Amino acid sequence: MVLMNRLFKPLLHLFSASVLVAGNAYAEAYPQRPVTIIVPFAAGSGTDIIGRIVAEELGKKLGGSFIVDNKPGASGAIGSSAVARAKPDGYTLLITSSGTHSAAPWLVNKISYDPKADFSHVTVLVEANYLLLVGETSPAKSLSEFVSYAASKGDRLTYGYGSPTSQVLFAAFADLLGIHAEGIPYKSQPQTLTDLVGGRLDVAVADVPAAQPFVEGKKVRPLVISTSTRLSAVPTVPTLAESGYRPLGISGWVGVAAPAGTPVEIVERLNAALKEIVNQENVSSRFLGMGLKPNYMSLDAVTAFVSSQLEAWGNYARKAGIKPE
Missing domain, CATH: 3.40.190.150 (Bordetella uptake gene, domain 1)
Known part of the structure; x- marks a missing residue:
């Protein structure tokens, strides 16, 4: 057995090296x-x-x-x-x-x-990256003001979502901020943002590419971004950490x-x-x-x-x- 091991070990090493x-x-x-x-x-x-x-x-x-x-x-x-x-x-x-x-x-x-x-x-x-947005006419000018506004509206606060994904994202934001809102489904993010502009919604979550034209047109107001650092595409929007909150999760x-x-x-x-x-x-x-x-x-x-x-x-x-x- 010892002799066989001596014979086969070099062959095994050679085979392994060949495979590698x-x-x-x-x-x-x-x-x-x-x-x-x-x-x-x-x-x-x-x-x-x-x-x-x-x-x-x-x-x-x-x-x-x-x-x-x-x-x-x-x-x-x-x-x-x-x-x-x-x-x-x-x-x-x-x-x-x-x-x-x-x-x-x-x-x-x-x-x-x-x-x-x-x-x-x-x-x-x-x-x-995702933005928490309100309409330009909303009384909330910052995230802290929005949390107070949401508390004052209670169950009457509404949010829109253009996909189940954005519905889950809003649930994460709501859990983090300690707020509750009634969800209203839409077929797309642009439709959601259009109703946010029109005042038919209180708040929405959207990714930066979808929201950027509305932000640049000063039709919606971004309150916070989900990233850990600010983003060059929307450099004036504060992060959750800057606003005193932990990461979104x-x-x-x-x-x-x-x-x-x-x-x-x-x-x-x-x-x-x-x-x-x-x-x-x-x-x-x-x-x-x-x-x-x-x-x-x-x-x-x-x-x-x-x-x-x-x-x-x-x-x-x-x-x-x-x-x-």
């Missing part, structure tokens, strides 16, 4: 054919724009073609499910988001993918994932490339101009982040009384 070299060589040669990046939302959406930036820059960084394929529907579940079922070889990627991997599992009935188990999460690209975000089981060497190669891309001035400036904060994460960090955000969004969805539809 082969894996590294495979990753270094990647991609050898076009890579499809599925965006689970419509062309022209914010997520689509981010996906196209990523596709263009990955092509420059790694060589080869990275092609965006839009598969919208069911709050992003159709495209996400397609990637979850794809061959895990690195040639099908997904633009993930808080919509598909934090919120949708609590908002879409019988979702056909597991946000954690069905994916190898590569990184987060950006943090989406849930984040809007956009990232990249591959099907579960994708070779780790490829996932690592993509992560390294995207780290460089997110930190490029030409890319980060485009993200900031969209009201997004560049937020690269390592493989360990993104895995933990997706898990924690899934749990946090679920908690607020339950508090808001939202049922999957």
Whole structure:
């Protein structure tokens, strides 16, 4: 037995080294054919724009073609499910988001993918930022004044939401500020903001890209932004910390994932490339101009982040009384 161990140990080490070299060589040669990046939302959406930036820059960084394929529907579940079922070889990627991997599992009935188990999460690209807004004619000129105003209105305070995602976000703000409001559903964020301008709502939550035209036109008043630091797109809007509050607890975000089981060497190669891309001035400036904060994460960090955000969004969805539809 001792003799056999002496004979086979060197062979085992040689085999392990050969596998490692082969894996590294495979990753270094990647991609050898076009890579499809599925965006689970419509062309022209914010997520689509981010996906196209990523596709263009990955092509420059790694060589080869990275092609965006839009598969919208069911709050992003159709495209996400397609990637979850794809061959895990690195040639099908997904633009993930808080919509598909934090919120949708609590908002879409019988979702056909597991946000954690069905994916190898590569990184987060950006943090989406949300504004708590009142109409320009509102008596509340600051967050503290709004909290007092909300208390004076009691159950008569109204807020609008253009999607279940924004409904959950308002629930998080309400929990943080200790206020209560009656929710009124709309088909989109612009419709919500139009009624906020018209005085038919007291307050609303919207992402920066949707709210920015209304803010710049001085039709709505932003009271606070959900980020930890001020954002260049809306530099005069204070953060929650500046206003004396803890972080919101849930984040809007956009990232990249591959099907579960994708070779780790490829996932690592993509992560390294995207780290460089997110930190490029030409890319980060485009993200900031969209009201997004560049937020690269390592493989360990993104895995933990997706898990924690899934749990946090679920908690607020339950508090808001939202049922999957």
